[in-house]
Amino acid sequence: MDDREMTLGLAAAAGVTADAARIAPLFDLAPELTEWSLNPASDRRGTLRISTWTRDRAAASAALDRIAPELRAVRERLLGDDYEGLGLALRTEGAPSARWWALTADGERQAARVRDAWPGHAAEVDRLLAATGGPHTCAGAGIEGEQRQTVYAELRTPEAALRVLTLAEVRVSRATNLFFKGILGLEPGGRPWPKVWVGRSLGPGGGWKFYYFARGDELRRTDEVLLDAISAGPEQLAPWRLLRSVTAGPWVQLVGLTVPEAGAPSFTAYLART
Numbered sequence: 001m002d003d004r005e006m007t008l009g010l011a012a013a014a015g016v017t018a019d020a021a022r023i024a025p026l027f028d029l030a031p032e033l034t035e036w037s038l039n040p041a042s043d044r045r046g047t048l049r050i051s052t053w054t055r056d057r058a059a060a061s062a063a064l065d066r067i068a069p070e071l072r073a074v075r076e077r078l079l080g081d082d083y084e085g086l087g088l089a090l091r092t093e094g095a096p097s098a099r100w101w102a103l104t105a106d107g108e109r110q111a112a113r114v115r116d117a118w119p120g121h122a123a124e125v126d127r128l129l130a131a132t133g134g135p136h137t138c139a140g141a142g143i144e145g146e147q148r149q150t151v152y153a154e155l156r157t158p159e160a161a162l163r164v165l166t167l168a169e170v171r172v173s174r175a176t177n178l179f180f181k182g183i184l185g186l187e188p189g190g191r192p193w194p195k196v197w198v199g200r201s202l203g204p205g206g207g208w209k210f211y212y213f214a215r216g217d218e219l220r221r222t223d224e225v226l227l228d229a230i231s232a233g234p235e236q237l238a239p240w241r242l243l244r245s246v247t248a249g250p251w252v253q254l255v256g257l258t259v260p261e262a263g264a265p266s267f268t269a270y271l272a273r274t
Contacts (some may be wrong), residue, residue: 044086068098080104230267
């Protein structure tokens, strides 16, 4: 089963509708990587979110013209030197929304592009990057539906994570304790620090996002342990079981914690082929 067929099966398992014609541009660009992120059905960001990644600029441009031509101008201002991602967020209720990302290995240039593209957010971007260690930690940028803009940065040390938690005024909760202490080991004598990113989202539905990269982590837990830790619901477990029926995996490549400006923290499971 290829990733296009897999996406249709995952949508059915998650209880959302995926129109074959609507998702076609994501796969017609022959992506290097397909990723599926899974949220609870109640999450307004989407229950199943598909992203495909490529370095082929011409193919990505053509695909974006098909799914979200209104994002062309911001793409030209933000595009970096590494992966480019295109995506769709599918919901149990409501229309899908288009998404786009630029990743980079040159953080300082990416930070400058973000400030240029979103001058109204420049001060907030500077505050974030001061906490993460400087512009060189900037890892990319993304946008959804011309409204929610996100800048991503690496959290290379536990100290940087603590500075960002203070900046974001993240409150102690079961979810934040589980993520930062249980998964990342952010406590005295904790595990070696893994790869972690932060995303600062601005606009409607804005807030903070933290990403643990299970992919490449020699000390990663199993899929089962990670999904149990985040109390994955049926909309997350059913698609994962479908993937596991294809191959053993592991399929969980990232675990995300979203801390919205209003509302309770929530987890996202990001699945992809190894």
